[in-house]
Amino acid sequence: MSPSGRSARDAGTASLSDIGPRLAVVSDSTKGTLLLVDGLSMAFRAFFGLPVENFATSTGVPTNAVYGFTTMLATLLKDNAPTHVAVAFDLPGGTFRTERLPSYKGTRDATPPEFEPQVPLIREMLDALGVVAVDRAGYEADDLLATYARRGREAGMEVLVVSGDRDTIQLVTETVTLLYPRKGVSDLVRFTPDAVEEKYGVRPQQYPDLAALVGETSDNLPGVPKVGPKTAAKWIAAYGGLEGILESADDVPGVAGANLREHVDQVRLNRELNHLLDDMDVEVPLEALEYRGADAAAIHQMCDSLQFRTLRDRLLPFVAGGAEAAPAPTTEEVVVTTDGAVAAIAALPGPVAVHVDGRAGADADAWAIGVAASSASAWGVDLSALDPAEERDLGAWLADASVPKVLHASKDAWHALQARGWDLEGVVGDTQIAAFLVNPDQRGFELEQIVQRHLGVTVDAGAAGDELDLGLGGGAGRTAGERAALVRALADVLDPMVEERGMGDLYRDLEVPLVAVLARMEHAGMAVDAATLAGLQDEARGRQDRAAEEAYAALDGDRVNLASPKQLQEVLFDRLGMPKTKKIKTGYSTDASSLAELNEKAPHPFLSALLAHRDAAKLAQIIETLAQAVRADGRIHTTFSQTVAATGRLSSKDPNLQNIPIRTPEGHRIREAFVVGAGFETLVTADYSQIEMRIMAHLSGDQGLIEAFAAGEDLHRFVGSRVFHVAPEDVSPEMRAQVKAMSYGLAYGLSSFGLARQLSLPVGAAQALMDDYFARFGAVRDYLRGVVERARDDGYTETIFGRRRYIPDLTSTNRQRREIAERMALNAPIQGSAADLIKRAMLGVERRLRDERLASRQVLQVHDELVVETAPGERDAVEAILRDEMHAAGDLSVPLEVNVGVGGDWRTAGH
DNA sequence: CCCTACCCGTT
DNA sequence: GACGTACGGGTAGGGG
Numbered sequence: 001m002s003p004s005g006r007s008a009r010d011a012g013t014a015s016l017s018d019i020g021p022r023l024a025v026v027s028d029s030t031k032g033t034l035l036l037v038d039g040l041s042m043a044f045r046a047f048f049g050l051p052v053e054n055f056a057t058s059t060g061v062p063t064n065a066v067y068g069f070t071t072m073l074a075t076l077l078k079d080n081a082p083t084h085v086a087v088a089f090d091l092p093g094g095t096f097r098t099e100r101l102p103s104y105k106g107t108r109d110a111t112p113p114e115f116e117p118q119v120p121l122i123r124e125m126l127d128a129l130g131v132v133a134v135d136r137a138g139y140e141a142d143d144l145l146a147t148y149a150r151r152g153r154e155a156g157m158e159v160l161v162v163s164g165d166r167d168t169i170q171l172v173t174e175t176v177t178l179l180y181p182r183k184g185v186s187d188l189v190r191f192t193p194d195a196v197e198e199k200y201g202v203r204p205q206q207y208p209d210l211a212a213l214v215g216e217t218s219d220n221l222p223g224v225p226k227v228g229p230k231t232a233a234k235w236i237a238a239y240g241g242l243e244g245i246l247e248s249a250d251d252v253p254g255v256a257g258a259n260l261r262e263h264v265d266q267v268r269l270n271r272e273l274n275h276l277l278d279d280m281d282v283e284v285p286l287e288a289l290e291y292r293g294a295d296a297a298a299i300h301q302m303c304d305s306l307q308f309r310t311l312r313d314r315l316l317p318f319v320a321g322g323a324e325a326a327p328a329p330t331t332e333e334v335v336v337t338t339d340g341a342v343a344a345i346a347a348l349p350g351p352v353a354v355h356v357d358g359r360a361g362a363d364a365d366a367w368a369i370g371v372a373a374s375s376a377s378a379w380g381v382d383l384s385a386l387d388p389a390e391e392r393d394l395g396a397w398l399a400d401a402s403v404p405k406v407l408h409a410s411k412d413a414w415h416a417l418q419a420r421g422w423d424l425e426g427v428v429g430d431t432q433i434a435a436f437l438v439n440p441d442q443r444g445f446e447l448e449q450i451v452q453r454h455l456g457v458t459v460d461a462g463a464a465g466d467e468l469d470l471g472l473g474g475g476a477g478r479t480a481g482e483r484a485a486l487v488r489a490l491a492d493v494l495d496p497m498v499e500e501r502g503m504g505d506l507y508r509d510l511e512v513p514l515v516a517v518l519a520r521m522e523h524a525g526m527a528v529d530a531a532t533l534a535g536l537q538d539e540a541r542g543r544q545d546r547a548a549e550e551a552y553a554a555l556d557g558d559r560v561n562l563a564s565p566k567q568l569q570e571v572l573f574d575r576l577g578m579p580k581t582k583k584i585k586t587g588y589s590t591d592a593s594s595l596a597e598l599n600e601k602a603p604h605p606f607l608s609a610l611l612a613h614r615d616a617a618k619l620a621q622i623i624e625t626l627a628q629a630v631r632a633d634g635r636i637h638t639t640f641s642q643t644v645a646a647t648g649r650l651s652s653k654d655p656n657l658q659n660i661p662i663r664t665p666e667g668h669r670i671r672e673a674f675v676v677g678a679g680f681e682t683l684v685t686a687d688y689s690q691i692e693m694r695i696m697a698h699l700s701g702d703q704g705l706i707e708a709f710a711a712g713e714d715l716h717r718f719v720g721s722r723v724f725h726v727a728p729e730d731v732s733p734e735m736r737a738q739v740k741a742m743s744y745g746l747a748y749g750l751s752s753f754g755l756a757r758q759l760s761l762p763v764g765a766a767q768a769l770m771d772d773y774f775a776r777f778g779a780v781r782d783y784l785r786g787v788v789e790r791a792r793d794d795g796y797t798e799t800i801f802g803r804r805r806y807i808p809d810l811t812s813t814n815r816q817r818r819e820i821a822e823r824m825a826l827n828a829p830i831q832g833s834a835a836d837l838i839k840r841a842m843l844g845v846e847r848r849l850r851d852e853r854l855a856s857r858q859v860l861q862v863h864d865e866l867v868v869e870t871a872p873g874e875r876d877a878v879e880a881i882l883r884d885e886m887h888a889a890g891d892l893s894v895p896l897e898v899n900v901g902v903g904g905d906w907r908t909a910g911h
Numbered sequence: 912c913c914c915t916a917c918c919c920g921t922t
Numbered sequence: 923g924a925c926g927t928a929c930g931g932g933t934a935g936g937g938g
Binding site for chain 1: 915916917918919920921922
């Protein structure tokens with residue numbers, strides 16, 4: 001509660017953003033600015049200022065305090081440009097104050113469990129930001145603040161103290177300003193001596209006297225009854241301070257005076273305890289607090305692991321030598337960071353003059369091409385500036401497979417060049433992919449980000465768009481040259497990292513060659529029957545509308561937005577009073593499984609109508625997205641990414657062709673709209689049979705599973721007969737379904753709880769099933785245990801082909817986080833090996849199609865399935881190639897079985 | 912226009 | 923108290 005009758009505004013408040021300029025002006029005339037922050041007190045403010053439920057990583061680590069604190073600090077750093085910074089922390093355990101008075105601060109509530117784990121994260125973040133954290137056992141952070149504030153003041157510095165503890169008011173002088181949080185951490189009240197006097201009626205150094213009389217609830221220090229800040233201030237003015245008051249205690253009139261006389265000891269104790277030590281013997285000298293800027297790699301790492309997105313951009317300006325802290329880097333700076341050479345960016349003197357020893361860094365988009373012959377020289381050329389002869393020469397250079405080139409996101413360059421009728425060959429490296437392999441769990445693989453991360457150089461993405469601006473000015477050609485130089489420098493750093501991690505072969509022989517395959521697939525696209533799509537669209541919208549009407553009718557005509565989970569919650573749980581479903585952040589879930597569950601417990605026509613509406617709306621939406629994506633050539637061209645899925649899978653977007661429905665009749669009909677294109681004969685699909693189980697059999701070496709696959713009979717029937725001790729022909733459909741769910745769940749780290757839920761079994765029965773399963777397939781259990789253990793020791797998992805995924809959370813002390821990491825560790829080698837296998841198969845298929853001079857082409861990959869569009873007369877050859885190459889993609893201890901289908905559309909081919 | 916939350920499609 | 927991997931993407935709703 002505010003002890004003042006005045007409004008806070010009277011005390012001279014300022015938002016963080018308007019504190020800056022004023023202080024910046026002042027600090028110009030001083031010997032620097034010292035920023036001192038009370039770490040825990042501000043972290044607490046941040047914690048309570050931001051709803052913890054809205055700030056957590058996907059693995060459930062709460063981050064609200066880290067986020068709020070870091071935001072606040074970033075704003076302070078930006079606005080005040082301090083020359084020196086320190087954040088002081090209280091340490092667990094007692095202090096000299098609790099020794100003196102064990103009940104000191106005794107009324108504080110227990111720390112919320114979500115807060116505690118964020119403290120080390122904040123300290124890590126400070127480390128990344130290059131800010132010194134100080135602490136001292138037996139003392140409070142405030143004592144450190146007081147000590148450093150005094151030293152800074154004596155050194156002639158401007159001092160800013162940021163604390164939510166009112167005791168720090170005593171530190172305020174003409175050159176020491178307190179920023180005290182009013183609300184949250186972004187609204188700080190600025191306490192100068194005048195502001196203190198205006199609010200409390202005393203000078204800052206007298207504030208402890210006032211607090212001793214009034215008491216401090218948060219420190220569990222009682223004051224004199226009936227004495228509030230007004231009375232205390234009046235007494236202090238009248239008697240010149242606490243000593244004067246106590247000397248004249250007998251003369252103080254009234255009830256308050258009597259109370260004072262009764263509480264003299266308490267007041268003296270209060271005063272003793274609220275005095276901050278400003279002459280501590282500190283380990284870290286003032287000079288060591290000098291702010292030298294942040295560490296880019298550490299910032300990236302923190303923002304990655306805490307899943308901060310917008311904050312990253314606000315922190316990077318603090319990177320030492322970063323864009324904000326220093327003039328825009330010149331080309332020299334770019335290359336100096338790698339090998340000391342100096343890049344000379346010049347207009348391309350003619351393509352023939354590009355002499356390349358070793359790999360060339362290259363960059364291309366629709367407007368320009370850049371070539372870096374080495375990290376010591378680069379050219380950039382604006383495509384519009386080329387004359388026909390130059391164009392021919394440059395085109396030949398790009399298409400020359402014997403000229404090794406390294407690019408960043410080379411698939412994009414491939415498309416840009418293709419659009420001009422140029423081929424890109426000889427790509428031996430792609431720094432985007434290299435960076436991904438080095439750590440696939442990071443996000444942000446744009447050139448700027450990778451350069452920042454691995455070269456430690458900040459490049460400005462520029463206001464206009466994606467172009468780099470290294471401060472050299474100039475047009476697209478120059479930019480491309482600069483990018484090429486960066487790529488060349490980056491390759492020198494990343495290549496050894498890839499090799500060190502044992503992924504050289506995977507990189508050179510699998511991922512990089514795959515780029516061209518994917519580029520051709522994207523370029524080819526998939527033909528679509530627009531009329532079929534349009535018909536489906538009408539149907540789905542019709543069903544959607546009817547279901548909506550039905551749903552409204554069930555609500556007596558109330559037209560609630562059926563797409564709004566929020567409104568649905570109101571209807572279901574408030575208005576209809578239905579039983580609560582599983583909890584989610586915003587209340588109770590209305591997802592399909594919850595609605596189905598509700599329909600069992602409390603059948604209502606609204607529920608079935610809602611489910612039907614969801615279904616139809618989703619379908620209509622998918623169809624609409626697809627219809628929109630059909631290009632002028634009547635085909636859909638997705639974009640595959642090799643640098644998104646941390647397991648090594650591909651991803652597909654714009655549109656995503658890897659999640660086209662299949663389970664329902666409507667899904668089938670959507671797939672029927674994907675057809676063979678004009679000039680081609682048919683679609684052939686080939687998919688791996690039970691690829692993940694086969695990989696598990698291989699990796700675990702389980703003789704039972706290996707035997708099952710060798711026998712070639714129905715896997716789940718075989719497994720079921722072993723688990724239930726019956727003959728294969730006596731495995732009931734229910735038994736088969738159970739072992740199937742069990743088998744598939746294994747690779748995902750399924751628990752008995754999850755298995756029980758999926759099979760609608762009691763947990764005990766699910767556990768018994770798991771026990772029976774492992775009794776017969778013990779090597780699988782041993783493998784799964786071992787893979788997690790090994791990953792914990794090594795820090796990473798590995799696929800059959802050496803692809804790594806680093807999983808640091810395996811050693812997390814946070815159980816939820818650790819268990820999520822364990823499931824990742826279980827799954828990554830299996831899913832990742834499957835991804836490796838089909839990628840190897842894709843390379844094989846592409847090679848065979850080329851070598852055998854076939855016109856058929858791969859058009860789609862869906863994780864364990866390949867789709868090829870076959871040219872007339874090539875159907876059988878393609879089928880054989882798919883079988884051969886997918887089969888031969890790996891040498892496992894079980895056969896890799898492939899199912900092939902043929903048809904005029906995707907659904908038909910898929911059966 | 913951007914962000915988060917929820918929901919849902921695939922493997 | 924949570925409780926199966928890996929994704930992309932649409933809509934709602936809140937905020938700038």
